[in-house]
Amino acid sequence: MAAERAGIELHAFVVMSNHWHAVLTDPEARLPQFLQLLHRLVASCMNAFLGRTENFWSAEHASVIALESAEDVLDKIAYVITNPTAAGLVRSPEEWPGAITTRLGERHVATMPEVYFRRHGARLPERARIDCTVPPVLREQDAETIDRRLRILVARNVRQARSKVRASGRTFLGADGARTMSPWQRAATAEPLRRRRPTVAVSDPHDRKAALARLRAFRSMYRIALSRWRSGDRTARFPEGTYMMRVFHGACCDPAS
Structure with missing residues (x-):
């Protein structure tokens, strides 16, 4: 269920x-x-x-x-x-x-x-x-x-x-x-x-490196968007995969690529 x-x-x-x-x-x-x-x-x-x-x-x-x-x-x-x-x-x-x-x-x-x-x-x-x-x-x-x-x-x-x-x-x-x-x-x-x-x-070591790079990019984009949101900018777009800001605060998120 x-x-x-x-x-x-x-x-x-x-x-x-x-x-x-x-x-x-x-x-x-x-x-x-x-x-x-x-x-x-x-x-x-x-x-x-x-x-x-x-x-x-x-x-x-x-x-x-x-x-x-x-x-x-x-x-x-x-x-x-x-x-x-x-x-x-x-x-x-x-x-x-x-x-x-x-x-x-x-x-x-x-x-x-x-x-x-x-x-x-x-x-x-x-x-x-x-x-x-x-x-x-x-x-x-x-x-x-x-x-x-x-x-x-x-x-x-x-x-x-x-x-x-x-x-x-x-x-x-x-x-x-x-x-x-x-x-x-x-x-x-x-x-x-x-x-x-x-x-x-x-x-796979190569895939691991790429996966960690994507994770770091997500966290970086999230921090930037959160900083803009806290400063009052409600047009800030959070990276695809964001949950709390999207569900509980109605923030916009980038679509899945």
């Missing part, structure tokens, strides 16, 4: 125990709206289910990374699919009991939860279909070739994850173990503090 309202195209996703990953396209530059609505609905439902009232999500900003090439997109989709295995939870992505896509073009049907929404009279459909589409950067390529390349990447990630688990002397938790984990239990491994939060993911 959140994706439909914000015009988001979903390509792959996985819902983990305390976070989620997705590969998506934002053709209307409304990703913040999608994240806000999705996170609000999930937080309201889960807090009602768990009988809690505290913040459900971490206060830090969501990690949003632009993928530049077809290879980068495929690699990230494979990362999403194999995330439960890479985390040492299940031996194969198909075993994950949570919501997950395991191939391109999947369709999922979600049923409205009994908790929270029905009690509060939410005007939501009983069932909602989630259609995962092929990413635009891959649509001109042969479907069988793309599927084969994705299967190779997924198999590589699974193989590496299993090898890592064996080397550590541990075993996979398994689907039943994942289902019975306490929602109040904290992760045993601490997240590194002040780690880098990349904005773009590019495997």
Whole structure:
């Protein structure tokens, strides 16, 4: 529902125990709206289910990374699919009991939860279909070739994850173990503090340089436009991709090139 309202195209996703990953396209530059609505609905439902009232999500900003090439997109989709295995939870992505896509073009049907929404009279459909589409950067390529390349990447990630688990002397938790984990239990491994939060993911060095140059240009144009706006110039044009100034303040934006 959140994706439909914000015009988001979903390509792959996985819902983990305390976070989620997705590969998506934002053709209307409304990703913040999608994240806000999705996170609000999930937080309201889960807090009602768990009988809690505290913040459900971490206060830090969501990690949003632009993928530049077809290879980068495929690699990230494979990362999403194999995330439960890479985390040492299940031996194969198909075993994950949570919501997950395991191939391109999947369709999922979600049923409205009994908790929270029905009690509060939410005007939501009983069932909602989630259609995962092929990413635009891959649509001109042969479907069988793309599927084969994705299967190779997924198999590589699974193989590496299993090898890592064996080397550590541990075993996979398994689907039943994942289902019975306490929602109040904290992760045993601490997240590194002040780690880098990349904005773009590019495997090719030349493409990475070009992507970073575009990012710097966007930020420079945004700063200039914001300075003009603050000085009272309402004709200031913000670069394509601007969200807050466009949506909340009605600022003009350059069209997509």
